[in-house]
Amino acid sequence: MQYENIEFSLNDGIARVTLNRPDKLNSFNVAMHNELAHALGVIEAQGARVLILTGNGRGFCAGQDLSEGQMSRANEVDLGQTIDKYYAPLVRRLHALPMPVVVGVNGVAAGAGANLALAGDIVIAKQSASFIQPFCRLGLLPDTGGTYVLPRLVGRARAMGLSLLGDKLSAQQAEQWGLIWECVSDDAFQVRLDELARHFAAAATKGLAYTKRALNESLSNTLDEQLDLERDLMRELGASQDYAEGVSAFLEKRPAVFKGN
Template sequence: MTYKTIRLDLNDKVATITIDRPHRMNALTPQLFEEASAAIDAARANGARALILTGEGRAFCAGADLVADEGYDGLPDDLGELLDNYYNPFVRKLADLDIPVISAINGPAVGAGMGLALTADITVMARSAYLLLAFVNIGLVPDAGVTWLIAKGAGRTKALELALLGEKLSAEEALDAGLVTRVADDEAVLDEARAIATKLAHGPSVAIGYIRKQVAMALNQTLAETLETERKHQSKAGFTEDFREAVAAFGEKRKPIFKGR
């Protein structure tokens, strides 16, 4: 498939999707969501075991494109329909993946772009980048799941501060707030994300898939419910080839070679 708004690279079981609209600071359009969704399916079909999201040029993503552009008619009258048809299905797709997602936040992540960045399991943020919930500045409310992500990650107080004031949050502030995993020098962001993704791509993929779902479920479960989830996933993980390989490698005093099965 030929992509116009993104690039897909698959190397060493790691798929990298780069949002490629630098002239619009990688702002989001329906076509971009369609292409990114198709790229994820293609990557999984070709054996990807980890996914990186990043942006081309100086921005990660400026959020929804507010202005009509070549091949793009601009925002519809009913923004709820836009969320129903494009934003929400894509966020759910990322959340439902059975492979880990890493975001390399190479520059500003604004509005829904902030939501996409924080949806990842591991987030590596450039030192000069910033996060910005800009919705209130244009008379809108947060979307792309970012309300939930910030409230769960940093708490109610921080979520309200960011959403109501619409002020920039630096990389170091985002790290201190628990919203991103690591901060790296600008030129090292993608390399660090790739190193993490490669490690995960060569890990026990079945267990990794269960772990990402288990943590997401735990955010809304009681202890008793979490214990039951852990029991169910552990039972399944215990029957994998990767677990048997790990036990054999332990006995033979060598590193396990995981095949993702």
Template sequence: MSSIQIKIENGVAWITLNRPETFNSFNREMALTLQSTLDDCESNNEVRAIVLTGNGKAFCAGQDLNEVTSPELNPGFRKILEEHYNPIVQRIRQIEKPIISGVNGVAAGAGANIALACDIVIASEASSFIQAFSKIGLIPDSAGTFFLPRLIGFQKASALMMLGDKVSANEAESLGMVYKVIPIESFMEEVGKIANKMAMMPTKALGLTKRLLNQSMVNNLDQQLSLESDLQIEAAETEDYSEGVNAFIEKRKPVFKGK
């Protein structure tokens, strides 16, 4: 059974972490397979939006500790970070297509931080988030120290990382960690509605917006204004821009193609 399941429907690629017996914790095989799956989604023109979710009760419990404590299987922390998690986060941010994390259950450690690296985080009422690293004497990785303070502020992020408190879905929404919390019984349906909506939008412009947001993390105001000018010109040259303007003038619903 594959550790990563992929399904493409209506322009949406559904990527499911599929090690439910370990709460979808990462081993080397799953991490590398997720990277290659994301690469395939990036190059596939039929894919205009991506959903990352988990099978079973958990979204992702982080690193499989059985792997790192096994003399035969342990790849070592440098390899785990530089070959597993860092490339996953880099792909999530660099793929110029909207990526939604559908957090169906517990998201812990690297699992929580990978979820938070996505463009939109949608959480089930059954989900929770925990920076579990301090509980075993480690530090947050997978870009948690980059994204979490930017999402919720330095003080809250510092406390959650050092104390290792579990954050419920509703608390995560109030803190600004997630976009929306959805009841369990309608979770996947509602995630699908949002993903399908994004796949029908001018996805080239959404990709350029993502590039701008990435650069806003490091740019000063003048640099960001300059980049906005450059990318607005690029957006104005797309087929979707022409379609959007024509549809507005003709008082009809636009049909975007992501071109």
């Protein structure tokens, strides 16, 4: 597939997807959704060990491109269908990817773009970046998993404030609130993103994938269900090549060389 609205590469276990509509602050149109879905299919099929997701230009993603087609005609658009066809499958795929998803928020992340970023496993942001939930200004609610993830990350009071007021949240404040993992200086942003890419590409991928799964499922599990899940996943991981290598490396006092399985 020829990519025009995203940039995509997969090398040395590192998959990189860069949203590439900088003149539109990387807002989503149908073509970008389709290209991103195709790239995720390649990542799933070819076994990357980490996905790095970021944007080109001064924005990460401004959400839905409201100038596209029916989006500008409120009496004709079916937003439920748009979510069902594009945004919900995207969030589900990112959550299900058996590898860390590292999101680099290089600029403003607004609406669906903000919640796309929050669907990542490790989220870092430039100090100059910001997060906005502007749905209230359009008579809508935070979609793309926003109503799910916001209260879980920052609590009910802050989730309500962000969603009902639509105020801009700085990257620094987002880090302090626990909305993202790390706020870094603009100059250090790309270096930090590349550092994380290399780290996860050499890590014990299956263990990280199962950790991700267990943490995601814990949000709806009882304690007994979670303890059973930990038992089952640990049983599988205990038979993995990476675990054997990790133990050998520990006993031999050397760096582990993980293969991701």
